[in-house]
Amino acid sequence: MIRKLVLGIGLLWLSHTVQAVEYFALDEVRLTESPFKQAQEKNLEYVMTLSPDRLLAPYLREAGLTPRTASYGNWENTGLDGHIGGHYVTSLSLAYAATGRADVKARLEYVLSELERAQKANGNGYLGGVPDSDKLWQEIARGELRADLFALNGYWVPWYNLHKIFAGLRDAYVYTGSEQARRMMLAWADWAAALMSHLSDEQIQQMLTTEYGGMNETFADVYALTGDQKYLTLAEQFSQRKLLEPLVKGRDELTGLHANTQIPKVVGFERIAQLSNQEDWHRAAEYFWRTVVNERSVAIGGNSVREHFHDKADFDPMIEEIEGPETCNTYNMLKLTKLLYGRRTAPEYVNYYERALYNHILSSQDPHTGGLVYFTPMRPNHYRVYSQTHQGMWCCVGSGIENHFKYGEFIYAHQGNELYVNLYIPSTLHWREQGVRLSQTTHFPDESGTSFSFEQAADITLKLRYPQWAAGEPQVQVNGKAIKVEVDADGYIALDRHWKKGDQVALALPMQTHLEALPGGSDFYAILYGPIVLSAETSPFKDEVLNYYADASRMGHIADAERCPIDQAPMLVASSPDFAEQIQRIDDHQLRFKASGVIQPVEYQNLELIPFFRVHRSRYMLYWPYSTPENIGALRENRAREEVAQLALEAVTIDKVAPGEQQPESDHFFQGSESEAGVHLGRHWRHAHDWFSYQLNDPQAQARFLQITYFGGDAGRHFFIELNGDVLAQVRLSAERGPEFYSVEYVIPPEILAKADKGKHLLKFVAGEKSIAGGIYGVRLLSDH
Known part of the structure; x- marks a missing residue:
């Protein structure tokens, strides 16, 4: 039996589920003026500017109906057709719950009606935009499976794609109560169940080699909605054991894996654990969370380089590469954090949620256009690019149009008559069950405190989070009078009393500046004020004009303008890293700082440090190289020597592919027969017993050389390199190089x-x-040297 359906939170509980707290429906929380409210409003402009008919076109086309207009381009017409449409349904559902706007509800109802028209035309419950997928589903039903990292029977991550519309239908029901969406969701789930019924567990696990999004989580939610055991069984079947089993045993085997492929799977593991009381699955999810947050994340709360988990003992790639943490990863890590906190109100969950929300999610939107960020480089003096409404159709646009409607989800939680306050974001709360109306007023983080006002009488325990970063003893005032308080083991101050209308509570949140080293023993540091990562806008190249807005190309989401040499970046120079007191606040109303005494060279000494979420359309410093005065010369010299060859290579590179890495391969339209990929000594490779291919870009006809990277241990292999249909080279790998790249x-x-x-x-x-083509560890198209 379903005990309760809470609209607006995306968490549906069965009676036997153990939980520490419940979340409020999104329509019970309203944001008031703040950077988060501004981001929500700008996101709404962006979402309502998108053409629903262009997003619906792939679904109508695949159902044999005539679309009202052409579909969007970019990822939406090159194999991942329809994935943004699924996110769009979720986004509209969230937007309606967060704002109550009638025009949003009308837009959602139109989209659902068109989707249902397509679903009915399909006649079997199926709904999707995967191009020409009838052949794919027939092959799968027959058990014919060819699964690669991102291609299933030659189709680009089809289950990942379909998960978006499946989740969208769920969210339209959960957040808006749409019975139409519920009906469509169940028909879709039953189509998938019928398809899967033809496969053995071994075949399903083979199929799950290819990225499948959060299919297991969504099937678990359908079980929670219906109580029908078959959906929980499907959720478990859609859970990859190759990832689950090491996590259950407390083993970190994540290095080299595509990060955002794994995180949604783990969200599903935890969701299933909560509905089935499988404690080993819960342990796996907790272990994954601790490992990623504590050992694989950077100061903003993000993770991964070029979308993959790198060696956690070596964070140099985080500094050297320009494809830093992916926004989708943090979107999914916050989903996992919310699930885990719902079971156990441990302070580390809220600390991470706050850190990632302020410093990564909030910073991932251009506050002027609403454009969304894919990669956030940590490389000194680099920059980000933003999507344009009708051009960028990346995964981080899909998750991004959801992100900025979800800010009200985690501010408050409740259990019994206890009201938990987790985040200090200006907002109002209407707790319908307890008849509580509460408003929170603050200019945090610009001011170090927050206050609450009861708008009607209530008998509840107000539990105020006192963060671990707070610099001092807790100070609370009730109606202007200081009271003595204690902080419990979970980090909360409990105020239990009869609250009268008009009662006021004030909480001081003293903050101080501190430094946080890049993990892995690096000499790079981030500067924080409380939980807020500080950054500085930079202009290393005189008269440089950068385009901060991505075009419609497959790789437009990468900020690929010139890289600045790290040895020429601003540095923190002091006798020891214990110099936070030299970073001085210079504005009482906004977070603005200077560190003139420790920043070198002299032309950078007046750089202003501000919250990273306020840095846009600029190169920036986020992680700063550190040195003692005695070592600065040698350090710069060593870095210059190490980088000169790489920067020179980048300067003549027209296009490049990282074989075996998901997005670079899909961006270059990988195809192959009997091909495999993997990781060796921390580097990705691909080879084939038959063949594989890429499409390389040379728009200005500058190519003169092809550079291929090999490993000396692949001796004895014989293959041909063909370019444009002609044999460019016949390769016989020998052992003369030894075991090196x-x-x-x-x-x-x-x-x-x-x-x-x-x-x-x-x-x-x-x-x-009788040989193998590869392994190929790198491909570059080069111009004249």
């Missing part, structure tokens, strides 16, 4: 270059007889 450059003859199709070169690796 090395690169070979191949001159591309003009006649082969001339065969490029509109600036696109087709690169193909073909295995020799």
Whole structure:
């Protein structure tokens, strides 16, 4: 039996579920003026500007109906067709719950009616935009499976794609109460159940090699909605054991894995654990969370480089690369954090949630256009690019149009008559069950405190979180009078009394500046004030004009303008890293700081430090290199020597592929037969017993060389490199290099270059007889040296 359906929170509980707290429906919390309210309003503008008919086009097309207009481009017409449409349903549902706006509800109802028209035309409950997928589902039903990291039977992550519409229908019901969405969701779930019924557990696990989003979580939610055991069984079947089993045993085998492929799976593990009391699955989720947050994340709460978990003992790639933490990862880590906190109100969950929300999620939106960020580089003096409404259709646009409507989810929670206050965000709360109306007023983090006002009488225990970063003993005033308080083991101050209308509570939140080292023993530091990461806008190149807005290309989400040499970046210079007191606040109303005494060289000494969420359309410093005065010269010299070759290579690189890495391969339209990928010595590779290919970009016809990276341990392999249909090179790998990585450059003859199709070169690796093509560890298209 379903005990309770709480609209607006996305968490549905059965009677036997153990929980520490419950969350409020999103329509019980309203944001008031703050950066979060501004982000919500700008997101609403962005979402309502999107064309619903263009997002609906893939669903109508695949149902055999005539779309009202052409679909969007970018990822929406190159294999992941329809995924933004699924996010859009969730986004509209969240927007309506968060604002109550009638025009949003009308837009959602239109989208649902068109989707139901497509679902009915399909005739079997199926609803999706996966291009020409009838063949795929027929093959799967017959048990014919060819699963790679991002391709299932040659289709780009189809279950990941379909999960978006499945979750969208769930959210339309959960957040708005739409019975239409519930009906469509159940029909869709039953279609998937019928398809899966033809597969063995072994075949399903083989299928789950390919990214499948949060299918297990959503099936678990359908079980919570219906109480029908078959959906919980499907949720468990859609859970990859290859990831689950090491986590259950407390083993971190995440290095090299595509990060955001794994996080939604773990959200599903925890959701299933809560509904089935499988404690080992819960332990797996907790272990994963601790490992990622404590050992694999940076100061803003994000993780991954080039979308993958790197070696947690080596964070150098986080500084060197420009594809830093992915916004989708943090979106999903917050979902996992919320689930875990719902079971146990441990302070570390709220600390992480706050850190990631302020410093990564809030910072991922351009406050002027509403554009959304994919990668947030940690590299000194780099920058971010933002989506444009009708061009960028990346995964982080999909999760992004959800993010900025969810700010009200975690501010408050409750259990019995206890009201938990977790975040200090200006807002109002209407706790319907207890008849409580409460308002929170604050300018946090610019001011170090918050206050609450009861708008009607109530008998509740107000539990105020006193953060671990607070610099001093707790100070609370009730109606202007200081009272003595204690902080409990979970970090809360409990105020139990009969509250009268008009009662006021004030909480001081003293903050101080501190430094946080990049993990892995690095000499790079982030500067924080309380939980807020501080950053500085920089202009290292005179008269530089950067384009901060991505175009519609497959790789437009990467900020690929010139990289600044790290040895020339601003540095923190002091006799020891214990110099936080030299970072002085210079504005009483906003967080603005200077650290003139410790920043070198002299031209950077007047850099202003402000919250990272306020840094936009600029190069910036977030992690700063540190040195003692005695070592600064040698340190710069060493860094310059280490970087010179890499920066020179980047300068002549026209295009590149990281074989075996999901997004770079999909962006270059990977195809293959009998091909495999993996990780060796921390580097990704791909090889094939038959062939594999990429499409390389050369829009200005500048290509002259092809550089391929190999590993000396692959001796004895024989294969051909073809470019534009001609053999460019015959390769026989030998052992003479020893067990090391090395690169070979191949001159591309003009006649082969001339065969490029509109600036696109087709690169193909073909295995020799009874041999293997590869391993290939890197591909670069180079101009003249």
